[in-house]
Amino acid sequence: MTISVQGVVARGKGEPVEVTTVLVPEPGPGEALVDVQACGVCHTDLHYKQGGIGNDFPYLLGHEAAGVVEAVGPDVTDVAPGDFVILNWRAVCGRCRACRRGRPWYCFDTRNASQKMTLEDGTTLSPALGIGAFAAKTLVASGQCTKVNPAISPATAGLLGCGVMAGLGAALNTGGVTRGDSVAVIGCGGVGDGAILGAQLAGATTIIAVDVDDRKLEWARQFGATDVVNSRTGDPVAQIRELTGGFGADVVIEAIGRPETCQQAFYARDLAGTVVLVGVPTPEMRLELPLLDVFGRGGALKSSWYGDCLPSRDFPMLVDLHLAGRLPLEKFVSETIALDEVEEAFARMGRGEVLRSVVSL
Ligand SMILES: NC(=O)c1ccc[n+]([C@@H]2O[C@H](COP(=O)([O-])OP(=O)(O)OC[C@H]3O[C@@H](n4cnc5c(N)ncnc54)[C@H](O)[C@@H]3O)[C@@H](O)[C@H]2O)c1
Ligand SMILES: [Zn+2]
Ligand SMILES: [Zn+2]
DSSP states (O other), X not given: OOEEEEEEEEOSTTOOOEEEEEEEOOOOTTEEEEEXXXXXXXXXXXXXXXXXXXXXXXXXXXXXXXXXXXXXXTTOOSOOTTOEEEEOSOBOOSOSHHHHTTOGXXXXXXXXXXXXXXXXXXXXXXXXXXXXXXXXXXXXXXXXXXXXXXXSOHXXXXXXXXXXXXXXXXXXXXXXXXXXXXXXXXXXXXXXXXHHHHHHHHTOSEEEEEESOHHHHHHHHHTTXXXXXXXXXXXXXXXXXXXXXXXXXXXXXXXXXXXXXXHHHHHXXXXXXXXXXXXXXXXXXXXXXXXXXXXXXXXXXXXXXXXGOOHHHHHHHHHHHHHXXXXXXXXXXXXXXXXXXXXXXXXXXXXXXXXXXXEEO
C-alpha cells in the first residue's frame, strides 16, 4: 500500500523549498522502507536546489539520515524491520568492475530503490543522492541501510551518512593521513571539520584549519585544529607554508568546491604531497595549472567520493568509537529543527551560523 507523508521538495532552480505531500510505494524486491528519525542539512542539498547538480526537478531533498527500517521487500535479508540504520548513498553492487577487483568503495553501479516516490499528482520525484530523507518515510535500496548500534542519537548518527563521513574519509581513506603528518583543511563546514577530526584520529601532529569566518575557525579548534588561518586576512598558501617549516603540508584537503581554493590546496602542500578534493564544483568551473607544476611538484591530486568509505565497514566502527567517547560526533549538531525550517536552515548555513542543522522527525 502506498503511504503519504510530508516531505521537503525543491520544485525548480533557485525556488524556495516547500513541504508537501509525497507518496511512498510499499517496498518491492531489494528495497526497504525507512522511518526517518533525523536528517542533516548538507551543502549538497543546497547545490541541488540551486540547480548545481542537475536539472531533474522536482527533487526530494535530504540525504544525511538515520532511522528505523519499517518494512522490507520480499527477498531482502540484509536488514529487517526494527533495525536502526544510517542511510548511505553508495550501496555497492558487488558485481561491477570495481567491486570485482576488491575496491567496492569505488563501485561504479551503486544501488537505489527501483520504484519512484511521487507527488500527489503522480509527478516523479528525484531523491537527493538517491535518498530523499527530509520526509517522515523514504524508500531506498536495502543496501543503502547500514545497521549500527542504536545507542547513538539519531541526529548524530545521520551525519555519518554524508558530510561528516565524507570529511573523515577524505583524511583517513583518500588522503591516507598517518601519525606525524601535517594536514591543512580549506573550508571548515561540516565536511571540513570531519576532515580535521579524521586527521586528529589518524595522529596528524599539525592540523591547519583555513576558512574566511572566525566562528568556523573557533569550532575547527574544537575538532583538533592546532592552527587556524583566516584567508580573508592574508595569503593562505604562504601561511600554511610558514606553519610547516616553509614547505607546505603533507596532505591538503579542499572542502568547498571552488577553483581558487583548489588552487590554494595545490600550492599549499609539500613536494610529493597529496591534495584531496572533497568540495563539489559546478559544471562551469575550470582549474588551470601550469603543467610543469603538476609534474614538478609530484605527489597526488585525488578527488574523494564519500570519503572512499565502505558503509558496512566504516559506519559501525565510527559509531562504536563515538560511543566509546573517542569521536565527538555530537559536536557537529548545531541545532535540531522541524521539517518546515529547511529553507531557513539553508540561509543560516549561508551566513555561517551553523555546522549542521538537523531535521528531527
Ligand atoms: N565529496 C563528497 O563526497 C561530498 C560529500 C558531502 C559534501 N560535499 C561537498 O563539500 C562541500 C562542503 O560542504 P559543507 O556541508 O561542509 O558546506 P558548508 O557550507 O557547511 O561549509 C563550507 C565552508 O567553507 C567556507 N568557505 C567558503 N568560501 C571560502 C573560501 N573562499 N575560503 C575559505 N573558506 C571558505 C565557509 O565559511 C564554510 O565554513 C560542498 O561543496 C559539498 O557539496 C562533498
Ligand atoms: Zn559495484
Ligand atoms: Zn551531503
